[in-house]
Amino acid sequence: xAKIKVVHYINxxxxxxxxxxxxxxxxxxxxxxxxxxxxxxxxxxxxxxxxIATIVCGDSYFNENIESAKAEILGWVKDLAPDLFIxxxxxxxxxxxxxxxxxxxxxxxxxxxxSMTGMYVENPGADMYKDxxxxxxxxxxxxxxxxxxxxxxxxxxxxxxxxxxxxxxxxNYMNQGVRVNFFEKERGSSRAVKMLIAKLNDKPxxxxxxxxxxxxxxxxxxxxxxxxxxxALVTSGGIVVKGNPDHIESSSASKFGEYxxxxxxxxDENTFETAHGGYDPVYANQDADRVLPVDVLRDLEKEGVIxxxxxxxxxxxxxxxxxxxAKKYGEEIGKRLVADGVDAVILTST
Amino acid sequence: xxxxxxKINITDIQFANESKIEKxxxxxxxxxLKPVVLEDEKIKDxxxxxxxxxxxxxxxxxxxxxxxxxxxxxxGGIFPGWTSKVDTVGSGKTLALxxxxxxxxxxxxxxxxxxxxxxxxxxxxTPFSKTLNLCMVCxxxxxxxxxxxxxxxxxxxxxxxxxxxxxxxxxEPDETCVYETQGIKEGIEKYPDLPRVGYVSMLxxxxxxxxxxxxxxxxxxxxxTIISPTEVMDGAIVSGNCVSACDKNPxxxxxxxxxxxxxxxxxxxxxxxxxxxITNENVYLADKxxxxxxxxxxxxxxxxxxVVVTQEGFGNPDTDLIMNCKKIEAEGVKTVIVTDEYAGxxxxxxxxxxxxxxxxxxxxxxNANEVIVLPKLDKVIGMLDYVNKIxxxxxDTLRPDGTLEVEIQVITGATNxxxxxxxxxx
Amino acid sequence: MMKQRECxxxxxxxxxxFYGDNKMKYFILTNNPMAAEEFGDTHDVxxxxxxxxxxxxxxxxxxxxxxxxxxxxxYGSVKPNETPFRSVLLQQGKSQDGELPPADTESVxxxxxxxxxxxxxxxxxxxxxxxxxxxxxxxxLSLLKSAVESADR
Numbered sequence: 015x016a017k018i019k020v021v022h023y024i025n026x027x028x029x030x031x032x033x034x035x036x037x038x039x040x041x042x043x044x045x046x047x048x049x050x051x052x053x054x055x056x057x058x059x060x061x062x063x064x065x066i067a068t069i070v071c072g073d074s075y076f077n078e079n080i081e082s083a084k085a086e087i088l089g090w091v092k093d094l095a096p097d098l099f100i101x102x103x104x105x106x107x108x109x110x111x112x113x114x115x116x117x118x119x120x121x122x123x124x125x126x127x128x129s130m131t132g133m134y135v136e137n138p139g140a141d142m143y144k145d146x147x148x149x150x151x152x153x154x155x156x157x158x159x160x161x162x163x164x165x166x167x168x169x170x171x172x173x174x175x176x177x178x179x180x181x182x183x184x185x186n187y188m189n190q191g192v193r194v195n196f197f198e199k200e201r202g203s204s205r206a207v208k209m210l211i212a213k214l215n216d217k218p219x220x221x222x223x224x225x226x227x228x229x230x231x232x233x234x235x236x237x238x239x240x241x242x243x244x245x246a247l248v249t250s251g252g253i254v255v256k257g258n259p260d261h262i263e264s265s266s267a268s269k270f271g272e273y274x275x276x277x278x279x280x281x282d283e284n285t286f287e288t289a290h291g292g293y294d295p296v297y298a299n300q301d302a303d304r305v306l307p308v309d310v311l312r313d314l315e316k317e318g319v320i321x322x323x324x325x326x327x328x329x330x331x332x333x334x335x336x337x338x339x340a341k342k343y344g345e346e347i348g349k350r351l352v353a354d355g356v357d358a359v360i361l362t363s364t
Numbered sequence: 365x366x367x368x369x370x371k372i373n374i375t376d377i378q379f380a381n382e383s384k385i386e387k388x389x390x391x392x393x394x395x396x397l398k399p400v401v402l403e404d405e406k407i408k409d410x411x412x413x414x415x416x417x418x419x420x421x422x423x424x425x426x427x428x429x430x431x432x433x434x435x436x437x438x439x440g441g442i443f444p445g446w447t448s449k450v451d452t453v454g455s456g457k458t459l460a461l462x463x464x465x466x467x468x469x470x471x472x473x474x475x476x477x478x479x480x481x482x483x484x485x486x487x488x489x490t491p492f493s494k495t496l497n498l499c500m501v502c503x504x505x506x507x508x509x510x511x512x513x514x515x516x517x518x519x520x521x522x523x524x525x526x527x528x529x530x531x532x533x534x535x536e537p538d539e540t541c542v543y544e545t546q547g548i549k550e551g552i553e554k555y556p557d558l559p560r561v562g563y564v565s566m567l568x569x570x571x572x573x574x575x576x577x578x579x580x581x582x583x584x585x586x587x588x589t590i591i592s593p594t595e596v597m598d599g600a601i602v603s604g605n606c607v608s609a610c611d612k613n614p615x616x617x618x619x620x621x622x623x624x625x626x627x628x629x630x631x632x633x634x635x636x637x638x639x640x641x642i643t644n645e646n647v648y649l650a651d652k653x654x655x656x657x658x659x660x661x662x663x664x665x666x667x668x669x670x671v672v673v674t675q676e677g678f679g680n681p682d683t684d685l686i687m688n689c690k691k692i693e694a695e696g697v698k699t700v701i702v703t704d705e706y707a708g709x710x711x712x713x714x715x716x717x718x719x720x721x722x723x724x725x726x727x728x729x730x731n732a733n734e735v736i737v738l739p740k741l742d743k744v745i746g747m748l749d750y751v752n753k754i755x756x757x758x759x760d761t762l763r764p765d766g767t768l769e770v771e772i773q774v775i776t777g778a779t780n781x782x783x784x785x786x787x788x789x790x
Numbered sequence: 791m792m793k794q795r796e797c798x799x800x801x802x803x804x805x806x807x808f809y810g811d812n813k814m815k816y817f818i819l820t821n822n823p824m825a826a827e828e829f830g831d832t833h834d835v836x837x838x839x840x841x842x843x844x845x846x847x848x849x850x851x852x853x854x855x856x857x858x859x860x861x862x863x864x865y866g867s868v869k870p871n872e873t874p875f876r877s878v879l880l881q882q883g884k885s886q887d888g889e890l891p892p893a894d895t896e897s898v899x900x901x902x903x904x905x906x907x908x909x910x911x912x913x914x915x916x917x918x919x920x921x922x923x924x925x926x927x928x929x930x931l932s933l934l935k936s937a938v939e940s941a942d943r
Contacts, residue, residue, distance in 0.1 A: 181789065181790040183790045189790060191712065192707075192711040193705055193707035193711040193712075193715060193731045193790070194711060194731075194789060194790060195730045195731050195734045195772075195787060195788070195789045196787075196789070196790070197787055197788070198787070200786065201622055201783055201785060201786050202702055202727050202728075202729055202780070202783025202784065202788065203622035203625070203626045203782060203783030203784065204626050204783070205783065205788075206623065206626075206674075206700045206702050206727040206783050207627055207629075207630060207672065209727060210561065210635075210670050210671075210672055210698065210699075210700040211630065211635065213670065213698045213725050214561075214635070214670045214698055215559075219725060221724055221725050221726045222726055222727050222728045222788060222789070222790065223703070223705065223715060223716075223726040223728045224726075225720065225723050225726070226714065226719050473925035473928070473929060474919065474921055474922035474925045474926075475868070475872060475873075475922065475925060475926065510925060510929075570866055570933050570936055571929070571932035571933040571934075571936040572928065572929050572932035572933070573932075574866060574867060574932075605867075607867040607868055608868075608869075611867075612867070646937075647861050647862055647866075647933055647934075647936050647937040647940070648860065648861055648862075648879070649860055649861060649862060649900075650860070650940065651940050652862070678864075678867045679864030679865070679867065679870075679904075679907060680862035680863075680865050680866075681867075683862060683900065706910065706911075708910040708911075709912065713906075713910035714906060714907075714910070717904070717907045718900075733910075753919075753922060755869035755871070755872040758912065758914055758915075759914070773869075
């Protein structure tokens, strides 16, 4: 059987170029070279697979020039036409993890080439890309390199040969949100009894079916005196000042924006629009009040139903945005609202 | 209560002139069994057949699977309320024919499910590909209503299993297991340091083809109660449930309840197995509320530290399961629940019809919507004409080459929610 | 004429309310002709001329307008893409000052889960075989009866 051809992607640190100070290193293609962790993969692959090229890119460079860097790298990978694309492992390095996830997902999605990466479960890249490429779960630092390479090598050979990939727990990749059947070693009742004994003794155990995540928030007590309350608007529907000055992404938003409503009584198509890429934007662009109801709140203000509308609003795009990111934006927005003396918030979605 | 269960390993089944068990071989004369079936005038005829592991045989549509047993010492007899009086069973000595089963098959309704393949990929999914199966296909009298037909076949199965079980009387078992539970005070004194563990067994109880019986009582009429797990070994719980083949609990699985076995294996070592609590899965929401309230209350009154909860069937039992789990946890009793999943053919849908954060320890029997292709087999016991009508099948199920493209939910016991099988999902 | 039920139970937010003197009525929403025939003279039957999903969606609409579920909308283990029939027991919500009663959150949750459970099964061709249709009707009726028996007790 022919060797599986692999292209490997790593950052400036693992390529030995340098740390943070070299993170702006542009993407480089090293044909026929095996660099850094690639050496360990090479040993693991034996004569079943070979790394035909290594792509090195600085983390800052990739994340700040995401579209052009991605296009450039995709171009190289397309020409190299490997059987498999491996990025990382990135461990708990956030920007490296996001870069690995982004490029691995793009290689699979846009070129139809098998791709995989490896990182720590809490790396933000994991949450963003685990359903778009295979992400092998690694430890949180490069001290876990040996373990990571072992797992990634085993997966790469199986995947590269076109063998059937088993359930996530069998093949050490992060669950992709898809339920996959497999045969356990012990019957269900034995597993249940073992799990109960662990639970009774406060020992760790892993549920086989995590319940859908209910991050329920207890509502605050009702606002008693609406007539004197300051009400703010916050949306995940992507309503931004025309031109999207903060460049909030149409999906997987990496930030939120703060915009002024001073003197604004009605949002119209000349001044506001949506940055959201997950719904038909026509109606939101025609009249952004449909998503962020400034006009109605101004009416209520006039009628004396509410004290006043807060003069700033906050917006992000909820389309595919990682829960961890959304939480972070929420916390920051909350702090600013409290500091501004806002009494209540209306959250709108799409 | 103390029950000795003597196991007689059956290594082959053969039709013969004389019905007997000799050197592990079960010889059956169908003419001995036929009258047992036909004593119910609702059944016009019955055909017996034998299916062995590895043979190119498909049994379908399967109604129930039953293990022949006989009670040789102690109160009562096998299947109390059916083939025996309603004496309390579960103590003394019982003999079981291991490695074999009586399988009732036949089309009670046009969408009757249940496939047991004795070979091929399907055999990996059903536990009954590993048993020697004495199959009986019953034909009803003309114009028999669905309810009467179901009851007739159900009861005929118990009678045949009891009759075959009788052949074991006087035979020395190959192995004997002793199962014993203590009274509450006795148990606490004997195992003062071990956590007190119960088993909550949810029974399917909704109507025609969806019923379970306890000592002959339709379990939808019961309020939750406690029984000794040794009682179920004597057939105190039997199945009238024959919808959702993959996750219904045939009588065989009640008799060989895997949770009971595995809790007994730990009894006196890591835990004190106190009792089995049985509850139901009714259609009416207030019944669900009442039953789960009672179940949680029993767990509390018995001072249990933990329970395993198992369910049966698709859809609304998920609501019972979650209610039980939530309320039992709220009593400070730790739970592990056993279920299966309907995550869609692509595995991407929400697996359960209900959910709660309290259910933080779940064992799954796998995704019942997984699609597999069953090979064409040489022989069918029962009939195949219905097969594209059933859940987990489609118009294209029966393919031109004779193979069947189906979801594993058509296979008897594939995703059993008592944890009888090894299939799981992540 | 339909008979006023003596007593009904209402399921809401995990609490069981008993209406002794109130004589709260319930009704049966069904697309099963056999159920309509069986209970038409004695109960308030609202027939839905449509598919199983139409019954669920009609029930969802009524729940949004304040009706409360008395039976589980996913009853039976017959899969929702298999049987064409479904019957649901509902209780009319009490309107207050002409306003719609508030929706019962537990009912909203259950009916929502039932609709999404329906959606995850593949769509199958309509059942036309009369014998098979009858079998489905019989099983649906049996499941419904077990709920009605509980409700009328």
